[in-house]
Amino acid sequence: MTVLELREVSKVYGDGPAEVHALADVSMTVDDGELVAVMGPSGSGKSTLLTIAGTLEEPTRGQVLVGGAAVSGMSRNDRARLRRRSIGYVFQDFNLLAGLTAAENVSLPLELDGMPGKPARAAGLRALEELGLGERAASFPDELSGGERQRVAIARAVVGERRLLLADEPSGALDSANGEAVMRLIRAACHSGVGGVVVTHDAQLASWADRVVFLRDGRVVDQTAPIPGPESLLAPER
Amino acid sequence: MSIRHALLALLSEGPKYGLQLRQEFEARTGEVWPLNVGQVYTTLQRLERDSLVESDGAEDGPQTQKGFRITGDGEAELAAWLLTPPDLSSPPRDxxxxxxxxxxxxxxxxxxxxxxxxxxxxxxxxxxxxxxxxxxxxxxxxxxxxxxxxxxxxxxxxxxxxxxxxxxxxxxxxxxxxxxxxxxxxxxxxxxxx
Structure with missing residues (x-):
């Protein structure tokens, strides 16, 4: 089933001679269980695409559908609920709240959504345990390594009943081993049924995706074909 | 990829048969570089000619039953090769x-x-x-x-x-x-x- 659909989405900032076309007629879909990478250089419109997909910004033209529902028809409250309940974000700089522990950071979106503290914290702890961070639950962000912080951010993005995971250069500040670990976790989340979009300029990061969409100057110019099985690269039988 | 030095590396672990060398080479390189058995024996013959390996087993017997071991010169050659950077000074014709x-x-x-x-x-x-x-x-x-x-x-x-x-x-x-x-x-x- 399609979790995210963009229909001919355009975004224009400014007007007159200062007009900037950040996105032009972008159409794409993401199914549940699928990880899509949007790859392009800086200034290609990747981050704009992600904020529009995450309903944080409205397109100038075109439509965004999350779980089949058009975002433009929703009230402010409905849209906020959709963001809290269905969409998880992972940012390059983690965006954890410094005054909250790892477990509190993860359970925060559930509590904001009205879940009582106790079950919310239990769900947060479970999400941390699944990412191998159970014993760091009581640590504050500044007591965690970069890799651990990013795992907390992923736990926060997938906790609860999230259906769409959006990540902006999720391994940007990490070394390649930690970056790989982050992409494994995002893939694992997608295998459990979440639809994922990762925007990046990094081909190694993008290559973890099931499909890579290429963005240039605000337009989708190309995408990769479905991947053949892993055996295709192994040495042929002699 | 130097098959010659890869075989020396495998033999530095102990004596081995030719067929065994081919299997271990492929396993160690994650089967990313396939090798045919002819390449293995030609390379072993050259290594033996250069006194970097020694063989036992009958000269006229089947090659698969021939065992090989590394010599002192072979050990020195392997150590020098590992530390020598390959020549990357001129750009390849890409x-x-x-x-x-x-x-x-x-x-x-x-x-x-x-x-x-x-x-x-x-x-x-x-x-x-x-x-x-x-x-x-x-x-x-x-x-x-x-x-x-x-x-x-x-x-x-x-x-x-x-x-x-x-x-x-x-x-x-x-x-x-x-x-x-x-x-x-x-x-x-x-x-x-x-």
Whole structure:
């Protein structure tokens, strides 16, 4: 089933001679269980695409559908609920709240959504345990390594009943081993049924995706074909 | 890839048979570099000629039953080889680089589209290698190292394509600006009034 659909989405900032076309007629879909990478250089419109997909910004033209529902028809409250309940974000700089522990950071979106503290914290702890961070639950962000912080951010993005995971250069500040670990976790989340979009300029990061969409100057110019099985690269039988 | 030194490395662990050497070579390189048995025996004969390995077993018996061991000279050769950087001083003739260079200079060819066709192919290959890594690299150090090497190599080419794309875009904008610029003013003729 399609979790995210963009229909001919355009975004224009400014007007007159200062007009900037950040996105032009972008159409794409993401199914549940699928990880899509949007790859392009800086200034290609990747981050704009992600904020529009995450309903944080409205397109100038075109439509965004999350779980089949058009975002433009929703009230402010409905849209906020959709963001809290269905969409998880992972940012390059983690965006954890410094005054909250790892477990509190993860359970925060559930509590904001009205879940009582106790079950919310239990769900947060479970999400941390699944990412191998159970014993760091009581640590504050500044007591965690970069890799651990990013795992907390992923736990926060997938906790609860999230259906769409959006990540902006999720391994940007990490070394390649930690970056790989982050992409494994995002893939694992997608295998459990979440639809994922990762925007990046990094081909190694993008290559973890099931499909890579290429963005240039605000337009989708190309995408990769479905991947053949892993055996295709192994040495042929002699 | 030096098969000669890879075989010396395997023999530095202890004496082995030719067939065994081929199997171990393929296993250690994650089966990324296939090797035929003929290559193994030709290389072993040369190593023996150069006194870097010794063999036992009957001279006229089947080659598969011949055992090989490394000599003192072989150990020294292997140690020196591991520390000697390969010669990377002259750029290789890279077909992809040549195609993009030509595309950028041919009128009527969209060089950025040419770059994208290659980028898509490379990223698809990278997706396949990454999938292999996801399934197998943690179980086998040699395989993980070989797959990473291939991913970093392909990644470098994609990064070059990205840089090339930016350079071609800037160059075409500059050309456009140059075309739009007014023609340079010609020096006025001096008018001599009578």
């Amino acid at each position: 077909e992809l680089v040549i195609k993009v260079l030509i595309a950028a200079q041919l009128p009527g060819v969209d060089a950025r589209q040419v770059a994208q066709a290659h980028r898509r192919y490379l990223v698809q290959l990278m997706q396949e290698w990454t999938r292999l890594k996801e399934y197998a690299a943690d179980r086998d150090l040699g395989f993980g190292l070989a797959v990473d090497a291939e991913l970093f190599r392909l990644d470098a080419v994609v990064r070059w394509l990205d840089a090339a794309d930016g350079r071609i875009k800037r160059a075409s904008l500059e050309r456009l600006d140059a075309d739009r610029a007014p023609l340079p003013k010609l020096p006025r003729k001096a008018v001599v009034r009578p």
